[in-house]
Amino acid sequence: MLLHDDFKRIAAEQPDRSALVVGDREYRYGELCRDVERLAVHLQQAGVGRGARVAVYLRNGAEFVVALFACFECGAVAVPLNPQIKQNKLTYILHEVEPAALIAAAELRPIWSPERDALPGLRTVVQVGRPPRGSPPAGRDSEYEHVLAVAVGAVRNPGTIDQDLAAIIYTSGSTGEPKGVMLTHLNMVTARGAILQYLGIDAADRIYCALPLTFDYGLYQVLMAFAIGASVVLDDGFVYVGDMLARLAGRNCTVFPAIPTMISLMMAGGDLRSQDAAGVRLVTNTAAALSPAHIRYIRRNFPGARLFSMYGLTECKRVSYLPPEELDRRPDSIGRGMPNEEVYLVDDQGRRLPHGSIGELVVRGSHVMRGYWRKQAETDECLRPGSIEGERVLHTGDMFRSDAEGYLYFLGRKDDIIKSRGEKVSPREIEKIVSAHDAVIDVAAVGVPDAVSGEAIRLFIRRAPNSQVGAREILAYCAARMERHMTPREVVFVEALPRTPNGKVDKKALQRGEIAHAGGPASQ
Amino acid sequence: MPADRHRSRTKMTDTRAKIRTFLVDNFLFGPADASLDDDASFLELELVDSTGVIELVSFVEESFGIKVQDNEITRENFDSVARLAHFVESKLPAAVSQPAQS
Numbered sequence: 001m002l003l004h005d006d007f008k009r010i011a012a013e014q015p016d017r018s019a020l021v022v023g024d025r026e027y028r029y030g031e032l033c034r035d036v037e038r039l040a041v042h043l044q045q046a047g048v049g050r051g052a053r054v055a056v057y058l059r060n061g062a063e064f065v066v067a068l069f070a071c072f073e074c075g076a077v078a079v080p081l082n083p084q085i086k087q088n089k090l091t092y093i094l095h096e097v098e099p100a101a102l103i104a105a106a107e108l109r110p111i112w113s114p115e116r117d118a119l120p121g122l123r124t125v126v127q128v129g130r131p132p133r134g135s136p137p138a139g140r141d142s143e144y145e146h147v148l149a150v151a152v153g154a155v156r157n158p159g160t161i162d163q164d165l166a167a168i169i170y171t172s173g174s175t176g177e178p179k180g181v182m183l184t185h186l187n188m189v190t191a192r193g194a195i196l197q198y199l200g201i202d203a204a205d206r207i208y209c210a211l212p213l214t215f216d217y218g219l220y221q222v223l224m225a226f227a228i229g230a231s232v233v234l235d236d237g238f239v240y241v242g243d244m245l246a247r248l249a250g251r252n253c254t255v256f257p258a259i260p261t262m263i264s265l266m267m268a269g270g271d272l273r274s275q276d277a278a279g280v281r282l283v284t285n286t287a288a289a290l291s292p293a294h295i296r297y298i299r300r301n302f303p304g305a306r307l308f309s310m311y312g313l314t315e316c317k318r319v320s321y322l323p324p325e326e327l328d329r330r331p332d333s334i335g336r337g338m339p340n341e342e343v344y345l346v347d348d349q350g351r352r353l354p355h356g357s358i359g360e361l362v363v364r365g366s367h368v369m370r371g372y373w374r375k376q377a378e379t380d381e382c383l384r385p386g387s388i389e390g391e392r393v394l395h396t397g398d399m400f401r402s403d404a405e406g407y408l409y410f411l412g413r414k415d416d417i418i419k420s421r422g423e424k425v426s427p428r429e430i431e432k433i434v435s436a437h438d439a440v441i442d443v444a445a446v447g448v449p450d451a452v453s454g455e456a457i458r459l460f461i462r463r464a465p466n467s468q469v470g471a472r473e474i475l476a477y478c479a480a481r482m483e484r485h486m487t488p489r490e491v492v493f494v495e496a497l498p499r500t501p502n503g504k505v506d507k508k509a510l511q512r513g514e515i516a517h518a519g520g521p522a523s524q
Numbered sequence: 525m526p527a528d529r530h531r532s533r534t535k536m537t538d539t540r541a542k543i544r545t546f547l548v549d550n551f552l553f554g555p556a557d558a559s560l561d562d563d564a565s566f567l568e569l570e571l572v573d574s575t576g577v578i579e580l581v582s583f584v585e586e587s588f589g590i591k592v593q594d595n596e597i598t599r600e601n602f603d604s605v606a607r608l609a610h611f612v613e614s615k616l617p618a619a620v621s622q623p624a625q626s
Contacts, residue, residue, distance in 0.1 A: 242598035268594075
């Protein structure tokens with residue numbers, strides 16, 4: 001089975017069924033499928049074939065969803081890119097994936113257009129929306145609306161099978177370079193099916209999704225809904241909680257996928273009014289653990305909802321969930337494995353440990369990725385031989401404790417990866433960017449506990465002699481070069497960074513606050 | 525009552541100034557004297573995110589002695605200096621905030 005099979009069937013059988021709500025506009029399965037086919041025809045006519053990569057650099061919206069399914073339809077590999085990605089990272093990723101097509105927001109044109117001529121394999125650029133004032137005209141780039149209006153003909157069957165890649169999703173790696181997680185149709189269909197099964201989402205459900213579709217937690221809301229004929233109310237982000245609540249209630253949403261940051265936002269305004277969440281029957285959480293205060297708040301304010309605590313990573317999408325009835329008994333557990341999946345802990349030598357141990361989590365199943373795109377060493381580090389000849393299992397790099405019944409409790413990372421707003425952040429990536437600043441001699445980035453983001457990023461910087469650069473300037477420098485979730489919150493200037501005996505920066509000491517402060521403007 | 529009107533206009537100017545100072549000090553990276561248009565959208569400027577909004581809510585609650593409800597934390601009420609000042613004024617006791625058109 002392929003990822004888009006069910007969507008196509010539902011669109012053919014029930015074209016008037018509600019599929020997607022964006023702003024005030026409601027899209028039905030039939031019309032959405034028509035748009036998907038037209039975009040797919042355009043891509044095919046431009047020469048985008050089976051296995052070709054298509055970079056999708058868009059904000060949340062119907063166009064994103066159409067682009068995604070058009071990729072599946074023509075056998076191409078969708079590469080969703082966070083619209084907050086700045087120039088350097090975009091350049092890196094585009095040169096690594098060598099896309100045959102780029103479907104990009106016109107407003108981001110100043111960032112992507114310099115790249116288009118440097119990509120030899122690029123066959124078409126489809127621009128979505130209106131470019132910022134003063135931008136040059138689209139020229140030979142196609143306009144999304146125009147493509148949908150003029151595309152004629154039918155999509156040729158590309159011959160895709162479920163072993164073919166459906167998507168490459170970029171995530172942060174400990175080396176500081178982003179890694180593209182390669183996922184086949186089988187990987188994604190497997191994860192989608194398991195999640196649908198344990199959550200019990202059905203065709204009558206309406207999912208409220210304010211999570212970015214470039215984040216797999218957001219992406220799967222659409223994939224799940226479109227597999228069973230449910231609908232999605234899609235928002236672009238979740239800054240203003242009152243607007244979020246108005247959508248949740250006003251559009252009769254029944255499923256609310258949350259991350260702890262969203263619950264913290266709600267808590268800032270006290271308890272909800274009873275009508276705000278009356279229709280919600282399911283609240284899910286992943287990306288970071290809910291605190292006891294979060295859990296109490298959700299229970300009080302979503303009285304009709306079952307609450308699922310979950311855990312996963314892009315490399316296999318989802319690993320575990322805690323059945324709601326276990327929440328009181330094990331509030332800090334992220335549960336056990338999903339249907340059709342095996343999970344276990346291993347020691348330093350890779351030996352399998354019994355329940356009641358501490359070790360690295362290993363995941364086995366058809367949802368485990370094929371590897372990192374063009375990064376063999378990183379792939380071999382993380383996908384290691386399993387017990388069956390030829391099989392590879394996923395070593396997550398996440399340390400867990402298990403109880404006697406196999407329920408898992410997250411302890412931390414094996415490496416120094418930071419988890420901010422549910423997304424992995426590589427300290428190395430931040431350090432590389434900051435160390436390019438003229439006034440910076442030495443820098444270390446560490447995660448510090450934060451009530452809203454899970455972890456916030458704190459920079460320790462040794463300045464060049466005589467440099468008077470302040471925290472504000474450093475933060476502005478970062479904001480211009482990083483996605484929001486990885487932008488540091490604080491800067492501390494130090495005389496020297498503490499080092500371990502083998503010369504590496506001692507991040508544990510920094511987290512404990514063992515530093516020699518420098519004069520001048522400090523943190524902010 | 526021109527005196528009252530004058531007082532409320534001054535009040536509104538104060539409210540905006542207070543909000544602007546907070547934003548420039550806490551969110552607006554760049555030169556310390558950076559200006560911020562009263563009608564500029566925080567979202568479009570990418571000035572605030574979810575964490576920023578929580579800080580903004582605490583700031584107006586503490587500085588103006590008001591209580592903000594979840595359903596009031598909207599783009600309409602919060603997304604520019606002018607909007608937020610107007611919202612804050614509307615939450616203050618009526619006698620002080622009366623004719624707040626400026």
